[in-house]
Amino acid sequence: MNVVLDNLGLYAEGIRTTVVLTLVSFAVALLVGTAVAAARVSPVPPLRAAGALWVEVIRNTPLAVQFVIFFFGFTKVGIQYPAFASSIIVLGAYTSAFVAETLRSGINSVAPGQAEAGRALGLRFSQLLGVVVLPQAFRTVAGPLGSVFIALTKNSSLASLISVLELTEVADRLNTATALPIPVFAGAAIGYLLLTLPSGWAVGYIERRVAIRR
Amino acid sequence: MSAPALVVLADELGPRGRRKVAIATALSVLALGFVGFVAVGRLQATGQLDAVRWEPLTQAAVLRFLLAGLLNTLRAAATAAALALALGLVLALGRLSRNPITRHLSGAQVEFFRAVPLLLLILFAGFGLPLYGLRWGPFWFLVAALTAYNSAVLAEIFRAGILSLDRGQREAAEAVGMSYWQSMMVVLVPQAVRRMVPSIVAQLVTLLKDSSLGFVVNYDELLRRSRSSGEFFHNPLQTLAVVAVMYIAVNFSLGRVAAWLESRQRRRPRTAAEGLPPPTQVVDPI
Numbered sequence: 001m002n003v004v005l006d007n008l009g010l011y012a013e014g015i016r017t018t019v020v021l022t023l024v025s026f027a028v029a030l031l032v033g034t035a036v037a038a039a040r041v042s043p044v045p046p047l048r049a050a051g052a053l054w055v056e057v058i059r060n061t062p063l064a065v066q067f068v069i070f071f072f073g074f075t076k077v078g079i080q081y082p083a084f085a086s087s088i089i090v091l092g093a094y095t096s097a098f099v100a101e102t103l104r105s106g107i108n109s110v111a112p113g114q115a116e117a118g119r120a121l122g123l124r125f126s127q128l129l130g131v132v133v134l135p136q137a138f139r140t141v142a143g144p145l146g147s148v149f150i151a152l153t154k155n156s157s158l159a160s161l162i163s164v165l166e167l168t169e170v171a172d173r174l175n176t177a178t179a180l181p182i183p184v185f186a187g188a189a190i191g192y193l194l195l196t197l198p199s200g201w202a203v204g205y206i207e208r209r210v211a212i213r214r
Numbered sequence: 215m216s217a218p219a220l221v222v223l224a225d226e227l228g229p230r231g232r233r234k235v236a237i238a239t240a241l242s243v244l245a246l247g248f249v250g251f252v253a254v255g256r257l258q259a260t261g262q263l264d265a266v267r268w269e270p271l272t273q274a275a276v277l278r279f280l281l282a283g284l285l286n287t288l289r290a291a292a293t294a295a296a297l298a299l300a301l302g303l304v305l306a307l308g309r310l311s312r313n314p315i316t317r318h319l320s321g322a323q324v325e326f327f328r329a330v331p332l333l334l335l336i337l338f339a340g341f342g343l344p345l346y347g348l349r350w351g352p353f354w355f356l357v358a359a360l361t362a363y364n365s366a367v368l369a370e371i372f373r374a375g376i377l378s379l380d381r382g383q384r385e386a387a388e389a390v391g392m393s394y395w396q397s398m399m400v401v402l403v404p405q406a407v408r409r410m411v412p413s414i415v416a417q418l419v420t421l422l423k424d425s426s427l428g429f430v431v432n433y434d435e436l437l438r439r440s441r442s443s444g445e446f447f448h449n450p451l452q453t454l455a456v457v458a459v460m461y462i463a464v465n466f467s468l469g470r471v472a473a474w475l476e477s478r479q480r481r482r483p484r485t486a487a488e489g490l491p492p493p494t495q496v497v498d499p500i
Contacts, residue, residue, distance in 0.1 A: 042238075043227070043235050044235060044238045044239050044242055045239060046239055046242045046243050046246055047238075047242045050242075050246055056462070056466070057458075057462065059465075060419075060423075060461060060462040060465040060466055060469075061423070061458045061461045061462060061465075062423035062424065062426035062427075062437070062461060063423070064426045064427050064429070064437060065426055065437055065454065065457060065458055065461065068437065068441065068454060069451070069454045069455075069458065072441075072450055072454075073450050073451040073454050074451070076260060076262060076450065076451045077256050077257060077260045077262055077451070078256070078260060154329075154330070154331040154332070155331070156331075157331035157332075157333040157334060158333060158427075160333065161333075161430070168331060168333055168334050168337065171334060171337065172337050172341070175337070175341055175342060176341070179345050181338060181341065181342025181343070181345055181346075182342065184342075185334060185337070185338040185342055188334055189326070189330045189334060192329060192330050192331060192334070193326070193329050193330070196329040197325075197329060200329075
């Protein structure tokens, strides 16, 4: 256990990087994912096709493959970013596909009568979306979006593939240096539990708060 | 699937609406075309479209090398899937057990392995276990980590399926004199599994994708082979593109199977429980 206590600073550094990586990637994923979801429900066929292509290609290829393509493949066409920025781009793009699908299912889950009632009251399309449909959609997807966030926290461990010094990379390097895998990896696992368990509780709380009582 | 949302959100478009859509279509075609043009121009300018970079990928030997990697990926994924399904069911039953010790131990195991990144487990298996004298080799290290992680996720799916069944199912089973285990294995579990098929298949697709992490413990799978091939022929981008297409093809077919199973189930429910919509997804496969 000493190996963990001796390297608490390193673990804290790793946790900090994991948190920053997760938060920034999630912000990117929310922005891109909302745009993709909007494209997928829009009445414009090319946008719908482009959105569907984005989601299907990203969801059906492993995140590890995307990391390798972006970091080792795209340099060949002159697209090159530092490891940390690359991780944010890859994690953000990957998660955006799942955010888009979650939002879309939220929009589809709003009862048709709601929109019909809105139209019967004479709401314009933008009012209908902004006042009736999206608020309900966001409330139903609060829980699933929280799961996506927690999954992203865990997926951020793949940044260690390109040597970003986040929690998993800290454990990997400490293990190489000390050859004490059980305490070293247990330390990292506790770090992840400290991040994911409270996130889970927070998501559950928010989900109950915003739930639509019918 | 986007059609229903449209029907919900807007009436049949009038002449003005149709004109707007036509203009938006033209503009988006222009914008997407521009993006494509720039991308192709970039690939051209950097020589990535040159035949010499693609030619190796048409050689039978190279394709055989990559396909053998895909086969290794599928082998690890299938082994881990079988083990994870079995262990997941055991954990789900443990968590529903009336014995508090079993319940808490299963619960702790499920919560722990769900909360930890799979990559951490793979690294622990691959570089930790050998230090304790375990020499299983890359295949079993990868399978062990995949099983530990996915059994926890699948346990939650099984548990949600069992809990979603009507109480009457168990009560009826007990009323005809079945024991606890009989009612579980004959009445509850089969219905729960059938209801959760879409979630289970989605998780298995995730498992297959995750098996690409085997390359960190030097398991000779598709991603690893594509990297060595790409380095050898100086065409990493092209090789990775082909590998991505292989993954998409496999996962897309699995997705088709899931959709088919789901629609078949909805069309002819064999029991009362199957006619109901499945419970909301407990675990988002991502």
